Amino acid sequence: MKLSHRLVAASVGAVVLTGVLATPAMAAPSTGALTITPATGQFNHGDGDPTGTLQITPPAGTCPAGAEFYQDMLTEQGSELTGEGAGLISDGAIFRDPADPVLTVGQHEARFQSGSASELTRPILPAGTSDVELNAADAAKETGALIATGDYSVVGLCFNGDGVIVAQTDIATVTLTARKREPKPATWDPRLVYAVLLWDYSFDGGGGEGPAATSVSLTASPAGSAAVGAPVNLTATVTPSTAAGEIEFFDGATSLGTEAVTAGSASFATNTLTVGTHSVRAVFTPDDAEAYNGSTGTISYSITQEGGGGGTSGAVTLQTTVPTSGTQALTLTVDQTGAVSLPEAVREGDNWVTGKDGVNLVTVTDTRAGDKPGWDVNGKVSDNFVGGTPANTFAGTALGWKPLILDQTSGQGVTAGQVVTPGTSPGLTGGALLAAAPEGSGVGTAKLGADLDLAFPATTAADTYSATVTITVI
Numbered sequence: 001m002k003l004s005h006r007l008v009a010a011s012v013g014a015v016v017l018t019g020v021l022a023t024p025a026m027a028a029p030s031t032g033a034l035t036i037t038p039a040t041g042q043f044n045h046g047d048g049d050p051t052g053t054l055q056i057t058p059p060a061g062t063c064p065a066g067a068e069f070y071q072d073m074l075t076e077q078g079s080e081l082t083g084e085g086a087g088l089i090s091d092g093a094i095f096r097d098p099a100d101p102v103l104t105v106g107q108h109e110a111r112f113q114s115g116s117a118s119e120l121t122r123p124i125l126p127a128g129t130s131d132v133e134l135n136a137a138d139a140a141k142e143t144g145a146l147i148a149t150g151d152y153s154v155v156g157l158c159f160n161g162d163g164v165i166v167a168q169t170d171i172a173t174v175t176l177t178a179r180k181r182e183p184k185p186a187t188w189d190p191r192l193v194y195a196v197l198l199w200d201y202s203f204d205g206g207g208g209e210g211p212a213a214t215s216v217s218l219t220a221s222p223a224g225s226a227a228v229g230a231p232v233n234l235t236a237t238v239t240p241s242t243a244a245g246e247i248e249f250f251d252g253a254t255s256l257g258t259e260a261v262t263a264g265s266a267s268f269a270t271n272t273l274t275v276g277t278h279s280v281r282a283v284f285t286p287d288d289a290e291a292y293n294g295s296t297g298t299i300s301y302s303i304t305q306e307g308g309g310g311g312t313s314g315a316v317t318l319q320t321t322v323p324t325s326g327t328q329a330l331t332l333t334v335d336q337t338g339a340v341s342l343p344e345a346v347r348e349g350d351n352w353v354t355g356k357d358g359v360n361l362v363t364v365t366d367t368r369a370g371d372k373p374g375w376d377v378n379g380k381v382s383d384n385f386v387g388g389t390p391a392n393t394f395a396g397t398a399l400g401w402k403p404l405i406l407d408q409t410s411g412q413g414v415t416a417g418q419v420v421t422p423g424t425s426p427g428l429t430g431g432a433l434l435a436a437a438p439e440g441s442g443v444g445t446a447k448l449g450a451d452l453d454l455a456f457p458a459t460t461a462a463d464t465y466s467a468t469v470t471i472t473v474i
Helices: 115-124
Strands: 002-008 013-016 035-037 040-043 053-057 069-076 108-111 146-159 165-168 172-180 197-204 215-221 225-227 232-239 245-251 254-260 265-270 276-286 295-304 330-334 346-348 351-366 375-381 384-387 393-395 399-408 432-437 444-457 464-473
Touching: 069 115, 115 146, 115 172, 215 276, 232 245, 232 276, 232 295, 245 265, 254 265, 351 375, 351 399, 351 432, 351 464, 393 444, 399 432, 432 444
Parallel strands: 002 013, 215 295, 225 295
Antiparallel strands: 002 464, 013 464, 035 053, 040 197, 053 108, 069 146, 146 165, 146 172, 172 197, 215 232, 232 265, 245 254, 245 276, 276 295, 330 351, 346 351, 351 444, 375 432, 375 464, 384 393, 384 464, 399 444
């Protein structure tokens, strides 16, 4: 039995490299203003205190159908928005959930300490001065003295699967100012890297309190499910009730209709839903975008064959296995429902490196209590990680792992495989043991995972890379 994981790296299953995105110049339609709080603050690139964390809320419906991921970008003011020469300030790309036909982007954290964002601020510093070192002239200045200042833009960008910008938010302008920081505390370890610059930021457009937040609660009657052809009444309740506007109802990416919000709610009836499970959404668009933000409410709704009636229902997957003995079986279930995202990669020597510990990969269930033949679980990564631009690749041998037994039935006797170091040839591209249960054991349920490590050349082109790990139980 074989099942696969899709990997997303440097942002396993795929790898997100922060930095220059190879996207063609284009004018993308604007979807509205970002709300960014706090509007002013401080940050640095050394010891991380203060953190300078931002809360960014894009407008409702930020990304259109066809968008696969979203990123917040810092750019030089007035530069063309192509993705090139931009610095990523969100903690990683926000990817479309494979179960949702439309990419939904909610409030999320961002910070100027992102390595790719700092690349844009360094050019405004005087020669010989950096975040951790001052030139002679700057070193002689008083604490708090101005070192440099520059104007930048922050914008939210929606990309399709080819890395092409398909939509953008309005641009928020921000002024960044570097000042000389107080001396390093004498109690600190002398070997510790310390920031000698303290950066101030101030937003003008997109910052401040901004429009008031709203929320949408969506309900359906009958609740949970209905028979095909029967009317389904959808009601969207907007909070606060003072927010005037309209609600557009969607079945996945298909618009069902639009209704005005009256006294904080809007209702719509439909009998066009087909048999199956539907992602039904209610998207609120305010009449006054300066006073209120838009918002979205979503529910899952099932349509059954005629006679299925109302009430709640669920989906059951039927599976049959030709048993080894009697009615006993060995099954493997992938525990990840989407791509596994690794943290933003950092530079170490000639490589970009990233990793994630304790990744839950698969569950193995063995009910063959009669002969207890045991079992092996093996993993194999594809030969290459491939970018959104197919010519961009790096070797699958860059992936390594430390197998883990996350849980197992008492006395099951499952043991983890050996560590595979990134860069080993053939490494995981040749296959490696994740876990094993010897003959005479293995009956029960075991959850298997791994600490994942990725190290790939610093010369790798900036792109979103993916690879697949195929896991087999025998």
